[in-house]
Structure formats: C-alpha cells, structure tokens
Amino acid sequence: MVQILFLIIRSARPIQWIKNLALFTGLIFTGWLFYPDKFIRVFIAAIIFSILTSAVYIFNDLLDIEQDKLHPLKKNRPLASGKLPIPLAVFVTIGSAFLALFLAANLSFFFFLVCLAYILLHFLYTSKIKHIPILDVLALASGFILRVYAGAVVIDTHINIWLLLCIISFSLFLAVGKRRSELTLLSGKEVLGKTRKVLFSYPEKLLDLYISMFATTTWLTYAWYTFVHPSLKISPRLIIIWADIPQTFRSQKWLMATIPLVIYGVMRYLQLIYEKNEGESPAKVLVTDKPLLGTVIIWGLMVIGITYGLN
DSSP: OHHHHHHHHHHHOGGGGGGGGGGGHHHHHHTOTTOHHHHHHHHHHHHHHHHHHHHHHHHHHHHTHHHHTTSTTGGGSTTTTTOSOHHHHHHHHHHHHHHHHHHHHHHOHHHHHHHHHHHHHHHHHHHTGGGSTTHHHHHHHHHHHHHHHHHHHTTTOOOOHHHHHHHHHHHHHHHHHHHHHHHHHHTTOTTHHHHOGGGGGOOHHHHHHHHHHHHHHHHHHHHHHHHHSOOOOOOHHHHHHHHHSOGGGOOSOGGGGGHHHHHHHHHHHHHHHHHSOOTTOHHHHHHHOHHHHHHHHHHHHHHHIIIIIOO
16 A cells, blocks of 8 residues: 555655745735735645646656657656556546646646646647647647736736746746757657657757747846846835945845856756756756756846845
8 A cells, every 4th residue: 555655755746845935926926925814724735736746747657658658768667667556646647637637726727728728738738739839839838827917816816917928038048958858858769759759849959949939038037037127125224234235236126146156047947958968857956956957046146135135
C-alpha cells in the first residue's frame, strides 16, 4: 500500500508544484501580500491547482505510456515502467480532477473557469496540439499564464500589462528552452521520431532564434514594468533617513534595482540549456541549480522588501 501511494505521488510530480507559486504573482505585485484574507485565498487556490495539475500530469503519462517507454528518462516513470497499474492511475486522475474542480467552484466561480480552461487546454495539448509545431509551444506557455490568472481572479486584482507581457515572454522562453533540451537529448537517437515527432519541425537554429527572442523580451518587458511601476510612497519613519541620501540615489523607481538579477537569471538559464542540457524540466532546474535558486530567492526578497518595506 505504501509502495503504491509512493508511486502515485511520483506520478503526480510534486516537484512541478513549484510552478504554482505563479498564483502569488498578482497578490505580491498588487501590494496585498500581507493581507491575511487574500493570502489565504491564494494559498488555498495554489493547493487546489496543485491537485489539478497532478491529475493532468498523470493523464499525460497515461496517453504517452508507449512513447515514454522509449524515452531515455521518461521510461523510469511509474506508468511507463509498469510499476503503477493503469486502472488505478485512471481512477486517481478522474478523482483528482473532479475534486479540484469541486473545490475551485466553491472558492470562486471565475477560478473554476480558469481551472476548467487549464484542463481543456492540456487535454487538447496531450491529444493533438503537442504534435503541431509552434502551437505546442504556445500551449505550454499558456499553462503558465493561466496559473497567474488563477491567482489573480481569486482576489479580484488586475495584472499590469507590462508585467503580463513579461510573464508571456518568460513562459515562451521556458517552453522553447524545453524543446531545445529535448532536441539535444534525443538528437541522433532512433527514438526521436517515436517519442516527439514535432521536434523534426524545429531545426536547432530556429529554436536558438526563438530562445534569443524570448530571452530578450523577458528581461526588457520586466525592465519596462519596473520603470512604469507607480512611485513608492516613503514611510514616515524613513523620511529622515531619506532626506540625507544624495539626490543622485533618491529615485523612487527602486524596483529597477532588481533588473540585474533578472538578466543574470535569464543568462544562467541559457547556460544550463546549452552547457548542461537541463532545460527539459524548469522546476527541477530551479531547485537543483544553486546559483539560479539563489538568484530567484534574492530577487523575491528584494521585490518584497522594496514593494512593502519602503511603503
């Protein structure tokens, strides 16, 4: 029983739940992070979305079980290896999906709609879209964008247009990076046409161009967001200290100080894609690469410190 439970948890890919931190985007950048009622709503939404994404991952493994058996890495997954019974996986998938949708409907009607859209998107992706060049990348990126909107609708907040453009670029950057790593991993192997036929439609130079394009727009749109971000209102407790700071450094666009970290993060991820071929699983890269993880943590602390500490 314990072994079966462990296999189900593995199939649910808990490491991928890290992506659901994207639900906190609207909460943090709206300035409501320390509002208990809003934080709790987003936290509950993130848990529900984790249940939902787990159902989607298991569903994906069920449909790709034969192809995964030929993949050098995916063949070790519980379903592809034959360790997890297919009927049980089907039951867990259906049960988790209905549970997540039921909980979502009770939390927020519009959150329920976003969750439903996520399921439909990945059903279409797994069954059809992932075999269509360009649309497969757009579908992968859309999943991340839906996470951001899922977190925003439960607290009824607005996502700044430049922040949204940054998120879209970042999502496409990760999606194309995933394809680039898959192509490198399977290049020259007979299983390429059997596991991911769509890769034949992506020459290396084309993927490199896509990556360059979205890497650039990611940090540029973020830089512009920090520039147009509303000026900070300095706390009365800091006014005395603020008055002693030279006019040269007295800009109220302090969020721009986080731009170098974003640029480094993009460059580090590019290095991991091309040097170590680790872009196939962005969540795994984040938790295993110390320089990248450290950069993300420092960036997060700076964003919170500047957004909330100076006000």
